[in-house]
Amino acid sequence: MKTSQLLIPTLRDDPGEAETVSHRLMLRSGLIRKVAAGIYTYLPLGLRVIRKIEQIIREEMNRAGAQELLMPIASPAELWKETARWDYYGKELLRFKDRHERDFCLGPTHEEVITDLFRREVRSYRQLPLNFYQIQTKFRDEIRPRFGLMRGREFIMKDAYSFDVDEAGAKVSYQKMYDAYIRIFTRCGLTFRAVEADTGLIGGDVSHEFMVLADTGEATVAYSDQGSYAANLERAEVPPPSDVDTTPLRPLTPIATPQRRTVEEVTALLQITPRQLVKTLLYRAGAETVAVLIRGDHEVNEVKLARLLNVTDVVLADSETVQHATGAPPGFAGPVGLQRVRILADHAIKAMKNVVIGANKADTHYQNANLDRDFTVEQFSDLRNAQAGDPSPRGPGVLTLAKGIEVGQVFLLGTKYSHKMNATILDDQGKERLAIMGCYGIGVGRTAAAAIEQNHDEKGIIWPFPIAPFHVHLLTVSQSEKTTEAATHLYTDLMAAGVEVLWDDRADRAGVKFNDADLIGAPFQVVVGDKGLADGIVEIKIRRSGIKSRIAPGDLVAQLRKLSTEADPSAA
């Protein structure tokens, strides 16, 4: 393609609306333009990247035995009411009525639609396993769209759904997708980790997320520095402490702590460390209020708490609720004499002795409070976030925390949807059984954004070869006929050789072209100009390394082939 024939509106300045690297560079290099919050147009260059990623996904999904289909974006409320997600999904589900006042929604995911198809069309275990996938536009009315394609409301997703007769089969299907995802993200040139994940709104039992490691990531990953353990922080297990403090018990003593509410204020006043203090946090979980005891230097993991209480989410109680439950203003809650709410505690509390806790009385704490003697706990559980330096819950090593961008997630759903929608098949005994399902998603645009987060410099994008919009950016830096003629030949030869080449044939000066080429980030730049041609050469610049080499025009195609193979071994 020629630049003069494509709309590639590059920007010299950073757009004011964009802060993250990928968002900024996508706008600047003319890949996308915003239409509304979280809603974008993919311009020709951006669409080429999207298509490249889609193609890699297609190849690997097909290789893994999945079959492609395409479901509608709009789906009727009835299906969603069957699984109760019409109510449960909340405001993220964009609903509307058709002209007959029938309720519809824009699909945020397609478990209902695919399960409906399955139950209508599939009867026998002989037809299984089945795995259907689609690459389609999804709509989720996100609370806060941000960072360009990283979290859009409308976005392109590959979603796949597997159906098996039994658990064993479902695990095989799950593993196939897991392996396919590893290949997909590897082929996209990303540095990533597969981590254990919470199942969230989709539901189910087992799940892994594929995290591209990048500082701009919204998720936190905890992984072992020596072993293979890796998990989303939401999920990362913290084993109970092995050593118990054996200090002799001292008598419980009230102590005045006027206006000292926070851990910092109380520990500063009493000259102790946060490790010697127990925070008592009150949470609302549905209709119930619970108290959660947690060591002063730890953070409550609300996902774990919600899971323990079997609710969808928990929120910190407001001050009125705290006052009602403890008889004291917030900041002075403690488990001693706390009657009105259940008391839950993180495992770490078991190991603590002579702790400081709130006294359920304004401006007062207790010193030397001790479990069982002074207060009791209804249930101990893993309720805190893992911290860097914690021992790995499985395998050797200690945990390190890093930021990650979630580009894909795989779930073993079990019968969650097949049960609610009665999706059954006959097994080899002629008995009706619920299909065991799995579902598997990849954010296509987010994968492109993540690739930019990991591959850029101050000049612009450095595309991994397999997902670059073009392999070669051909730059003519002189306006002479000689140069144009030489470039025309090279352009024709490259195209004939199957090289994806973008020829910057604009009448602009060399500097403009060099800068745009660096910004757009094709892996290789070929520079043709009067100077080089006088010496009988053209120049190749490798975008990533910046290394330039001079080469006879006749050798260009062969040389680029060689460089391409080095850049993308999987393409060979």
Next chain:
RNA sequence: CGGGGCGUAGCGCAGCCCGGUAGCGCGCCUGCUUUGGGAGCAGGAUGUCAGAGGUUCAAAUCCUCUCGCCCCGACCA
């Protein structure tokens, strides 16, 4: 939804406090020169100052409301 901020030319911004002719840089158009890392000169076009009300002789500027967008939090591919 809670907290913070912003809406002025295609992009980046100034002007607003202290009301009176809407500006700067880049980009765009024309011409000449230039042509290997964001050219120079000359000329030119482009704005419902987010919208609606109000105050005033007069509003981009002051007041009220509405809308949109960005950032921080709760959500997720």
